[in-house]
Amino acid sequence: MEIVSVTNLKKKYGDFLAVDDISFSIKEGEVFGFLGPNGAGKTSTINMMIGLSRPTSGQIIIDGINAVKDVKKVQRIIGVVPDENNLYGEMDGFENLCFCAALYGMRKAEREKRAKELLEQFNLTNAGKRPFRAYSKGMKRKLTIAAGIVHDPKILFLDEPTTGIDVESARQIRELILTLKDQGKTIFITTHYIEEAQRVCDRIAFIVKGRIVKIGTVRELLENAVSGHKLKLKVAGSLNGVKDELENHFQTLQVQIPDDNSILITSKERVALSPIVQWLDAKGISVYEAGEIKPTLEDVFIKITGNSCTKSEREKVI
Amino acid sequence: METAIAFWNILKKDIHNYYLKPPNISWGIIFPLSWTLMQLIRSPDMEIIELLPGLMAMSVLFGTTSMLAVTITFEKRAQSFDRLLLAPISLSTLVFAKLSGAIIFGMVNAFVPVAFARFFADLRGTNWPIAIIAVLLIAVTSALLGLLIAVSAKEVFEAQTFSNFFRFPMLFLCGLFVPIENLPSFVKPISFCLPLTYGTDALNRAIRGSSVFDPLFNVFIMVVFGALLFYLCQRNIKKNWIL
Numbered sequence: 001m002e003i004v005s006v007t008n009l010k011k012k013y014g015d016f017l018a019v020d021d022i023s024f025s026i027k028e029g030e031v032f033g034f035l036g037p038n039g040a041g042k043t044s045t046i047n048m049m050i051g052l053s054r055p056t057s058g059q060i061i062i063d064g065i066n067a068v069k070d071v072k073k074v075q076r077i078i079g080v081v082p083d084e085n086n087l088y089g090e091m092d093g094f095e096n097l098c099f100c101a102a103l104y105g106m107r108k109a110e111r112e113k114r115a116k117e118l119l120e121q122f123n124l125t126n127a128g129k130r131p132f133r134a135y136s137k138g139m140k141r142k143l144t145i146a147a148g149i150v151h152d153p154k155i156l157f158l159d160e161p162t163t164g165i166d167v168e169s170a171r172q173i174r175e176l177i178l179t180l181k182d183q184g185k186t187i188f189i190t191t192h193y194i195e196e197a198q199r200v201c202d203r204i205a206f207i208v209k210g211r212i213v214k215i216g217t218v219r220e221l222l223e224n225a226v227s228g229h230k231l232k233l234k235v236a237g238s239l240n241g242v243k244d245e246l247e248n249h250f251q252t253l254q255v256q257i258p259d260d261n262s263i264l265i266t267s268k269e270r271v272a273l274s275p276i277v278q279w280l281d282a283k284g285i286s287v288y289e290a291g292e293i294k295p296t297l298e299d300v301f302i303k304i305t306g307n308s309c310t311k312s313e314r315e316k317v318i
Numbered sequence: 319m320e321t322a323i324a325f326w327n328i329l330k331k332d333i334h335n336y337y338l339k340p341p342n343i344s345w346g347i348i349f350p351l352s353w354t355l356m357q358l359i360r361s362p363d364m365e366i367i368e369l370l371p372g373l374m375a376m377s378v379l380f381g382t383t384s385m386l387a388v389t390i391t392f393e394k395r396a397q398s399f400d401r402l403l404l405a406p407i408s409l410s411t412l413v414f415a416k417l418s419g420a421i422i423f424g425m426v427n428a429f430v431p432v433a434f435a436r437f438f439a440d441l442r443g444t445n446w447p448i449a450i451i452a453v454l455l456i457a458v459t460s461a462l463l464g465l466l467i468a469v470s471a472k473e474v475f476e477a478q479t480f481s482n483f484f485r486f487p488m489l490f491l492c493g494l495f496v497p498i499e500n501l502p503s504f505v506k507p508i509s510f511c512l513p514l515t516y517g518t519d520a521l522n523r524a525i526r527g528s529s530v531f532d533p534l535f536n537v538f539i540m541v542v543f544g545a546l547l548f549y550l551c552q553r554n555i556k557k558n559w560i561l
């Protein structure tokens with residue numbers, strides 16, 4: 001069942017069109033990812049959905065509520081983790097969580113119980129008594145996420161949850177996202193890390209320059225990505241002239257020699273290995289290892305954005 | 319009930335986090351305090367009662383406006399303000415909570431000069447109910463003025479400097495230290511457009527027993543100013559806070 005539906009959403013800042021007529025929907029209980037480079041319009045989209053900014057045009061329905069008109073009704077059932085760690089530096093971890101819970105009208109006993117639980121869940125119990133401004137970046141991020149779920153929201157918005165933090169905290173955060181999904185929460189996550197999107201998302205929308213250029217489940221996206229098969233052989237021996245000879249001998253193959261001891265083979269059909277290995281062996285080249293190279297979302301992204309996205313923009317994503 | 323919990327916790331947090339921030343200490347506490355002491359020390363005992371209404375009005379004005387400049391701009395700049403805008407409480411509840419912190423601070427501030435004046439003067443003739451209502455209404459109107467300024471400012475110093483454009487002229491235009499009758503006639507119309515004029519007049523009646531207008535009239539005018547400013551604030555806030 002669809003819990004979020006966005007239609008023809010646009011956002012203009014002055015003359016600049018930051019979000020350009022996007023439409024998508026999110027199913028209840030899924031992790032939906034918005035993947036795109038910096039400045040693509042991810043935060044602008046989130047801000048319109050959560051009521052921090054007004055759409056220039058378009059419709060947003062969240063859990064049956066018109067999110068453009070009934071902002072406060074929607075805010076009751078959503079949790080938001082913004083891209084900045086915007087808790088109060090003057091207050092400690094426990095106070096911050098209690099304050100955020102109070103904003104949702106939770107009573108004192110309930111607030112304090114929940115705050116303790118969350119500090120424990122995020123391994124922050126010891127830091128609970130220290131002021132937020134003294135936290136490391138990873139700890140700040142974790143507490144900001146804890147604050148976003150303090151009132152047990154039905155739908156969670158995460159804006160770049162792991163950008164700029166240490167590997168271990170990022171791993172914990174990804175695990176937490178999957179735990180929340182198991183609890184039945186619907187999650188909207190934006191990221192510019194392709195790997196992360198592939199790991200945690202059920203469905204992904206690629207957003208570039210304010211437009212959704214592709215949308216689908218991770219599998220769908222991968223299946224469409226690279227037509228054909230790719231093999232990588234680890235070899236030893238002289239590779240001079242091997243490329244042309246191989247291509248002449250096996251007409252269906254395309255061959256690349258990326259370095260002195262590997263051969264990259266691309267083909268439309270599946271490739272039978274033993275004739276190639278035998279042929280190479282006869283040339284005095286031993287094959288030590290052969291593996292299929294699976295397409296990654298990166299390939300998909302490059303394929304899709306090939307024309308509409310410059311190389312440097314693509315590199316930012318990777 | 320839920321709204322009350324949110325309201326009270328925002329108020330409590332503002333008091334806890336911002337009362338003692340340096341920009342509030344300098345403009346909200348030290349400035350009115352030193353002005354008060356300066357005036358009290360250089361005046362012969364006789365005149366202290368004459369000075370007290372102006373000193374009280376000034377302390378409220380600087381206290382509330384500087385507190386709002388701090389609570390709004392600090393929180394906006396740290397982006398934690400977004401948390402308040404994301405809470406499922408109405409914008410008016412949020413605005414009221416923010417104003418309340420400043421109003422309480424301003425009212426406490428008003429009684430600092432009273433505490434000093436008690437050593438030098440006899441305050442038994444004061445009509446306290448009128449004085450307290452006047453202080454409250456001055457606090458409300460100046461808090462709204464402070465909010466109007468803070469909404470448009472990006473930095474704390476910007477809000478404080480911009481506030482000074484209003485605060486300092488008001489010290490002289492609103493009868494705090496120079497009676498309105500003594501002002502040149504071309505500035506008098508400006509005086510009558512400022513709510514502080516009526517607040518100070520009501521304080522004069524309560525403390526010195528003499529005033530230009532009837533206290534009820536003063537209260538009425540200040541309530542009207544309050545409503546008008548509240549409307550302007552709401553409009554500006556919707557325009558500036560939700561992009």
Ligand SMILES: Nc1ncnc2c1ncn2[C@@H]1O[C@H](COP(=O)(O)OP(=O)(O)O)[C@@H](O)[C@H]1O
Pocket residue numbers: 013016018036037038039040041042043044045561
């Ligand atoms: N308040 C604003 N005023 C003007 N331009 C903005 C504003 N917010 C974002 N932008 C612009 O809109 C584009 C999209 O920004 P944003 O949504 O933050 O991208 P992302 O989150 O994908 O990095 C950027 O080019 C950014 O500079």
Ligand SMILES: [Mg+2]
Pocket residue numbers: 042043044083159160
């Ligand atoms: Mg962003």
